[in-house]
Amino acid sequence: MSDPQLKPVGLPAPEALALLRDMVRIRRFEERCADLYGQQKIRGFLHLYIGEEAVAVGALHALGPGDNIVATYREHGHALVRGVSPGAIMAEMYGKQEGCSRGRGGSMHLFDAKTRLFGGNAIVGGGLPLAVGLALAEQMQGGSRVTAVFFGEGAVAEGAFHESMNLAALWKLPVVFCCENNFYAMGTAIERSESQTDLCAKAASYNMKTLRADGMDVIATQAAMRDAVAQVRSGAGPVFVEFQTYRYRAHSMFDPDLYRDKAEVERWKTRGPIHNLSNRMKAEGSLTEEAFLAIDAEAIKEVDAAVAFAEAGTWEPVEHLAHHLYTVNRAETAR
Amino acid sequence: MKITYREALRQAMHEALAADPRVFLMGEDVGRYGGSYAVWKGFLAEFGPERIRDAPLSELGFVGTAIGAALGGMRPIVEIMTVNFSLLALDQIVNTAAVYRHMSGGQFSVPVVVRMATGGGRQLAAQHSHSLENWYAHVPGLTVLAPATVDDARGMLRAALADPDPVVIFEHAMLYPMEGELSPDWEKADLRTAKILRAGRDVTLIAYGGTVCKAQEAALQLAAEGIEAEVLDLRVLRPLDDATIMASVGRTRRAVIVDEGWRTGSLAGEIMARIMEQAFYELDAPVARVCSAEVPIPYAKHMEEAALPQAPAVVAAVRQLLAKV
Ligand SMILES: Cc1ncc(C[n+]2csc(CCOP(=O)(O)OP(=O)(O)O)c2C)c(N)n1
Ligand SMILES: [Mg+2]
Numbered sequence: 338m339s340d341p342q343l344k345p346v347g348l349p350a351p352e353a354l355a356l357l358r359d360m361v362r363i364r365r366f367e368e369r370c371a372d373l374y375g376q377q378k379i380r381g382f383l384h385l386y387i388g389e390e391a392v393a394v395g396a397l398h399a400l401g402p403g404d405n406i407v408a409t410y411r412e413h414g415h416a417l418v419r420g421v422s423p424g425a426i427m428a429e430m431y432g433k434q435e436g437c438s439r440g441r442g443g444s445m446h447l448f449d450a451k452t453r454l455f456g457g458n459a460i461v462g463g464g465l466p467l468a469v470g471l472a473l474a475e476q477m478q479g480g481s482r483v484t485a486v487f488f489g490e491g492a493v494a495e496g497a498f499h500e501s502m503n504l505a506a507l508w509k510l511p512v513v514f515c516c517e518n519n520f521y522a523m524g525t526a527i528e529r530s531e532s533q534t535d536l537c538a539k540a541a542s543y544n545m546k547t548l549r550a551d552g553m554d555v556i557a558t559q560a561a562m563r564d565a566v567a568q569v570r571s572g573a574g575p576v577f578v579e580f581q582t583y584r585y586r587a588h589s590m591f592d593p594d595l596y597r598d599k600a601e602v603e604r605w606k607t608r609g610p611i612h613n614l615s616n617r618m619k620a621e622g623s624l625t626e627e628a629f630l631a632i633d634a635e636a637i638k639e640v641d642a643a644v645a646f647a648e649a650g651t652w653e654p655v656e657h658l659a660h661h662l663y664t665v666n667r668a669e670t671a672r
Numbered sequence: 673m674k675i676t677y678r679e680a681l682r683q684a685m686h687e688a689l690a691a692d693p694r695v696f697l698m699g700e701d702v703g704r705y706g707g708s709y710a711v712w713k714g715f716l717a718e719f720g721p722e723r724i725r726d727a728p729l730s731e732l733g734f735v736g737t738a739i740g741a742a743l744g745g746m747r748p749i750v751e752i753m754t755v756n757f758s759l760l761a762l763d764q765i766v767n768t769a770a771v772y773r774h775m776s777g778g779q780f781s782v783p784v785v786v787r788m789a790t791g792g793g794r795q796l797a798a799q800h801s802h803s804l805e806n807w808y809a810h811v812p813g814l815t816v817l818a819p820a821t822v823d824d825a826r827g828m829l830r831a832a833l834a835d836p837d838p839v840v841i842f843e844h845a846m847l848y849p850m851e852g853e854l855s856p857d858w859e860k861a862d863l864r865t866a867k868i869l870r871a872g873r874d875v876t877l878i879a880y881g882g883t884v885c886k887a888q889e890a891a892l893q894l895a896a897e898g899i900e901a902e903v904l905d906l907r908v909l910r911p912l913d914d915a916t917i918m919a920s921v922g923r924t925r926r927a928v929i930v931d932e933g934w935r936t937g938s939l940a941g942e943i944m945a946r947i948m949e950q951a952f953y954e955l956d957a958p959v960a961r962v963c964s965a966e967v968p969i970p971y972a973k974h975m976e977e978a979a980l981p982q983a984p985a986v987v988a989a990v991r992q993l994l995a996k997v
Contacts, residue, residue, distance in 0.1 A: 405744070439777025448776035455743060456776065460767045466733050467768060470740020470748075477696070477722060477746060497763075500733025507728065661778035662812055664836040 343617045346556060350623040353614065356398060356555045357624070358632050360390040360611050363414040365636040366423060369644065370413065370430065370444075374590050378647075379430045382459075383444045384411040388585035391610035392517050393418055395550075395558025396485060396580070399566050405471045405484040407455045407464040410445035411517075415487060416457075421449045423639055424646030433650030439661070440653055453482075461522075462495030464488060465514070469501045472510035472575075483569050484512045485562075491522025493539065494530050502543040502577070509574035513565045514540070516579045517552070523588045524596035540577035552582030553608040556617075583608075678848045680825035680858075681711050685749070688833055689719050692747055695833065696723040698738055699751030708753045709789060709848050735761035735786065739769045739838075742784040747833055752788040755842065756802050769838040770813030785832045787841040791882045791932055792980055794845060798968030801976075803932040805881065806939040808840050809909040815839045815863050816909040820884035822852035824907060827861025835863060842909075844882030844932075866913040868920060872900035875926040875990050878917065878943060880906035883930040883981055890930075890986035899990060909939060917943065918951045925956040928989045930981050935963035957993045962986050 346353050367387050373379045386393065393414040397406070408415045416426050421437055429436025430444050438448045438457075446457040455471065458464040468486030475482045492498050493516065505512050516536055520527050533539050537547040546568060550561035558580055565576035583605040587594040618624035675683075688695045697712070703726040706713040716724045727734035731752055738750035752758045758765070769782045792801030809816045815835060819825045825843070832839040869884070870891055879887035884905050891901040904920050906912065921927045927947060931940035940961040947959050965979040 436777070438775060438779070441777050442775050446775050448779050450776075450779040455780065456772070458768075460763060463736075463763065463767055466736020466764055467740040467743065469733070470737035470742070471744040472740070473737055474741040474744025474746045477741070478744075496760075497732055497736065500728075500730035501736070503728060504730060504733050504737055659812075661774045661776075663815075664773065664781045 343620050344554075344556070346614070346617050346621055346623065348556060350618075353556075353618055353623060356394055356559065357611070357614050357618065358636070359394045359398070359418045360555060360614070361632050361636045362639060363390045363393070363417055364611060365633070365640050366417060366643070367413055369640045371586070371590070373430070373644070379444065380432075381443050381445075382410065383430075383590045384588065385584070385586040386411050386414040388605065388609070389517060389519060389552065389582045390414055391555035391558050391613070392515070392552045392580040392582050393487070395555045396487075396515055396562040398559050399562035400483065400485055403453070403482050405453045405455060405468070405482055407468040407471070407484065407486040408457055409464065409487055409489060410457060410459040411489070412447055412457050412487070413444065416447040416449065416454060419449070419452045419454050421447065421452055421454060423643035427643040427647040428650040431647040431650060433647060434653035435646065435650040441661070462488060462492040462497035465492070465497050465501035468512050469505050469510060472505065472512040473508065475511055476508070481570060482511070483566055485515055486512060487515045487517055489522060490516055490518040490520065490527055490536060491525070491530065493536055502540060502545065505575040506543045506545045509572070511569045511572070512575045513562070513569055514575060514577045515562075516577065517582060518579050519582050519584045521584070521588070521597065523592070526596070536579045537577065540579075545575055545577050547577045547579070549579045549581065552580035553610050553613055555610055555614050673854050674851050675822055675854050676848070677822055677825045677850045677852065678709070678711050680822040680854065681829075681843070684826050684829040685712070685715070688749070688829055689715075689723060692833070694745065694747040695749065696725060696746065697749045697751060698725040698727050698734060700727055700729060700753055702726060702751055709845065711848065731757050731760035732764055736764035736768065738784050738786070739764055739782055742782045743772070743780055747783055749785045749787060749829070749833070752786065754800065754845070755788050755790040755804050756800055758788050762807075765808070765814070765838070765840070766811055770811045773837060774813060781836045782838050783836045784838050785829070785841065786838065787843065789845040790842040791844040791846060792969045792976060793882065795971055795973055795976055797971040801969035803882075803964065805842050805909055806933050806937065806942070809939055811910075813838065814910060817841045817863065818881035818907065818909055819843060820847065820879075820881050820905050820907070821869070822850070822854050823858040824861055826854060827858040828863070831861050831863050839863065842881055846882050850885070863908055864911065864913060866907055866916040867905045868902060868916070869905050870901070870903040872902035872924065874900045874924060875928060875993060876902045876904055876920045876924045877928050877930060877986060877990075878904045878906065879930040880909060880939070881932065883932050886981060886983050887930050887986060889983040890990070893983065893987050894990055899994065901990065912943065912946065914946055914950060917947070921947055921951050922954045925954055926993050927959045928986060928993065929959065929961040930986055931961060931963045932981055933963060934966050935961065936966060938963055960989045960993055962989050
């Protein structure tokens with residue numbers, strides 16, 4: 338019997354299962370990342386997506402394999418869902434040459450040409466002009482790829498955001514602006530940084546269609562993204578989608594998380610994206626507890642394999658320091 | 673054949689647009705207005721608004737857009753009116769274009785050409801007279817060019833477009849109306865070598881961009897005094913052509929670097945350091961440099977002239993070097 342309190346899933350069971358599986362994959366992967374950080378296997382900045390999984394999963398499931406993705410430094414989830422090998426992602430975080438960026442990028446700079454993942458960009462707002470350019474190239478070449486660019490609500494205060502929104506709308510470019518609004522930019526709450534906290538109102542001033550989705554509900558994020566992608570692919574110009582979400586963990590592993598109420602965090606946790614979907618599926622009879630546990634076990638197995646791959650990975654010789662600086666190799670050395 | 677620097681740029685751009693449908697020109701007022709230095713008159717009518725693309729006042733946005741378009745398979749030439757405004761786009765050039773290939777482990781090259789006018793000399797005051805070529809030449813991942821002759825104005829763009837990585841081209845604003853003889857050598861323009869424009873045995877004058885003609889002027893004056901100055905046009909500011917520099921200095925045993933940048937942290941300083949490292953024992957005198965005075969470039973004509981490197985200062989520096997022997 339379905340619970341009248343719960344929204345219907347509204348998707349065929351295999352599709353809903355695929356969404357659930359990807360959210361669990363990200364969760365398990367990142368929990369392990371946090372452990373590995375504690376063990377100092379992973380160093381540098383590490384930004385976890387835990388709590389926000391429904392955004393990347395819903396959004397990326399609405400895109401095709403030919404589409405372009407531009408993401409931020411909080412992009413492990415995007416890379417995993419996009420199909421980048423978990424081993425290559427983990428090896429990248431270890432700094433091994435088997436990493437998806439040959440160990441030169443780390444957690445914040447996952448790249449994968451095969452799946453058209455154009456980074457992992459750690460300049461807040463830096464990916465937006467890039468995405469506009471990818472879309473311009475597509476328009477000029479008469480192709481049908483859509484470019485999806487992800488950025489936090491913090492980026493909305495950057496000039497790059499406004500310049501990119503204007504250019505994309507002015508030239509009717511095929512780009513979906515995916516704003517992952519988790520209400521904080523490091524320790525700065527949105528009310529303390531935006532004169533207008535209604536981000537869709539802000540985006541609409543660029544003469545662009547806007548959508549707002551519950552970012553804790555993967556069915557909603559996917560539906561909004563499907564809408565946006567359909568409009569963009571039809572040639573009607575860019576769309577701005579605001580996904581309202583929340584990060585359960587600190588901004589990065591360096592963040593003592595002193596700027597928000599524990600009660601607020603707990604409140605958002607009651608809306609967890611994984612349970613949100615699994616509860617609804619169970620209520621509708623498309624998921625059993627055993628099936629859920631099997632998905633979880635499989636995700637853990639995938640992470641184990643990724644860690645084993647990263648552990649077995651090798652260090653690039655330092656003599657290669659200047660490799661890949663220029664396409665045409667030069668006598669120029671790194672020193 | 674004599675042509676102007678501006679005409680040479682026009683021919684180069686025309687050839688590039690005609691040769692490759694992936695090439696397009698984007699920037700503020702490149703279309704309707706005809707280019708802020710009147711270089712692109714007629715291009716909009718011939719190539720259309722898609723490929724002669726007027727951009728809004730969004731240096732960060734449209735330079736980043738050009739970088740993205742390059743990643744997406746196009747061959748954009750993005751024009752920033754002047755180096756002064758390029759500071760608003762510096763983030764995209766330094767944090768994206770220059771690093772993407774290396775940071776992605778070789779997966780993503782960025783074949784973008786960024787061109788801009790640079791330099792002072794037109795009484796435009798501090799905010800329109802900067803020479804910041806060294807800021808860009810500092811950055812690994814970029815190739816930085818300073819065409820100072822009609823040959824390079826004609827030839828360098830082709831070479832830049834053939835390069836799969838980001839290339840930044842600086843055109844000194846005083847050069848656009850300059851006339852010069854276009855030699856058949858223009859087709860050999862490369863992105864690696866410096867060039868000796870005038871041979872001489874007594875001293876090497878090392879210059880680039882807008883200071884090349886000042887070095888040549890100084891060489892003429894020195895010749896009248898019986899001093900034979902060699903004039904070396906750097907052409908390429910990154911990578912610097914150490915071999916040509918050291919060979920010349922090895923022959924003349926003296927060098928004066930003429931650089932419109934401010935002395936502190938200048939390219940001139942970098943070249944001096946390299947000569948120290950590689951040719952110290954060839955020298956008969958300490959290397960000297962003539963740079964801009966360390967002030968914002970002033971408006972008043974006499975003050976601006978005093979601030980920028982001029983031929984008489986180069987002549988004086990050479991005399992001093994020779995006197996020291
Ligand atoms: C241009 C720039 N300024 C500052 C920073 C430092 N910084 C890194 S993440 C961050 C907060 C960004 O918040 P938001 O865009 O909301 O993304 P979130 O981390 O919440 O996903 C800041 C200030 C940066 N990386 N880039
Ligand atoms: Mg945020």
